[in-house]
Amino acid sequence: MAKIFCVANQKGGVGKTTTTVNLAAGLAKVGQRVLMIDLDPQGNATMGSGVDKRKLELTVYDVLLESASVLEARVRSEKCGYDVLGANRELAGAEVELVDVERREKRLKLALADVGEHYDFVLIDCPPSLSMLTLNGLCCAHGVIVPMQCEYFALEGLTDLVNTIKQVHANLNKDLAIIGLLRVMFDPRITLQQQVSDQLKEHFGDKVFNTVIPRNVRLAEAPSYGLPGVVFDPASKGAQAFVAFAEEMVQRIKAM
Numbered sequence: 001m002a003k004i005f006c007v008a009n010q011k012g013g014v015g016k017t018t019t020t021v022n023l024a025a026g027l028a029k030v031g032q033r034v035l036m037i038d039l040d041p042q043g044n045a046t047m048g049s050g051v052d053k054r055k056l057e058l059t060v061y062d063v064l065l066e067s068a069s070v071l072e073a074r075v076r077s078e079k080c081g082y083d084v085l086g087a088n089r090e091l092a093g094a095e096v097e098l099v100d101v102e103r104r105e106k107r108l109k110l111a112l113a114d115v116g117e118h119y120d121f122v123l124i125d126c127p128p129s130l131s132m133l134t135l136n137g138l139c140c141a142h143g144v145i146v147p148m149q150c151e152y153f154a155l156e157g158l159t160d161l162v163n164t165i166k167q168v169h170a171n172l173n174k175d176l177a178i179i180g181l182l183r184v185m186f187d188p189r190i191t192l193q194q195q196v197s198d199q200l201k202e203h204f205g206d207k208v209f210n211t212v213i214p215r216n217v218r219l220a221e222a223p224s225y226g227l228p229g230v231v232f233d234p235a236s237k238g239a240q241a242f243v244a245f246a247e248e249m250v251q252r253i254k255a256m
Contacts, residue, residue, distance in 0.1 A: 002035070002119040003253055004112065005179060006141040009148065010164065011157030012128040015184040018219060018229070019147040020125040021048045021080075022239070025230035026246030028081035032120040035074065037108075038087035039133045045125040046086035048223045050079045050231075053088040061090045064107045064136065065097060070115045080231050083119075095132050104132060105172060109140035121249075130164055138168045143179035147213075150183055150196035179252070182245065184213040211245040214238060 007020045024036040037060060038045040043053035058073035063085065074083045098104040112122065124137040144165055148154050169176045181204055187193055201208050216238030219229035230239045
């Protein structure tokens with residue numbers, strides 16, 4: 001059965017989409033079957049996986065409104081080696097349309113129930129706000145991967161996210177837990193980043209992934225070519241770090 005993970009952080013601009021598409025590509029590279037779900041109406045994870053969001057006939061919007069199944073709406077990203085359940089601006093309307101429907105926060109969970117045997121990993125790119133879309137992601141996930149910059153404000157955002165996860169765990173999804181914190185855009189030359197990194201390890205212990213994603217120009221350039229950095233420049237330090245992270249994820253899941 002597939003393991004389902006949300007990549008979430010209530011603070012914007014921390015590299016959630018970069019983490020999602022590169023982890024998906026890294027997992028595909030180490031032989032895993034992966035479905036990447038874009039739950040952000042901006043559709044950045046869709047475009048960053050080499051899929052044109054403007055040409056999609058079916059999206060995650062259709063899945064949430066139960067007018068299409070996941071297997072009907074998914075598309076294959078041949079360049080990246082994983083399947084994509086894409087999003088575009090239509091998805092912004094789902095917030096309003098889901099207000100009055102039954103089981104509104106469980107729509108994605110129900111849709112994923114029949115695809116478990118097709119994949120090893122399902123990765124969900126969540127929007128930065130705590131919306132009905134994010135709630136759908138958290139309700140169906142086995143765990144949350146939290147990408148974090150090692151900066152002071154990031155610690156504040158983490159407190160909010162931990163509280164949200166506790167609430168969802170208590171009321172909607174007993175399986176939900178933080179799988180791990182991933183330090184991203186890390187520059188060891190900056191003393192503050194080193195200090196925050198040490199604080200994280202002290203407070204969260206083995207919840208902090210061993211892999212650290214360095215600040216890397218090639219990772220930043222990759223989305224403009226519509227590819228994850230792992231595919232765009234496999235030799236770059238950032239790409240190699242994400243493949244190492246994918247291997248660490250596989251090992252962590254085996255140990256769970």
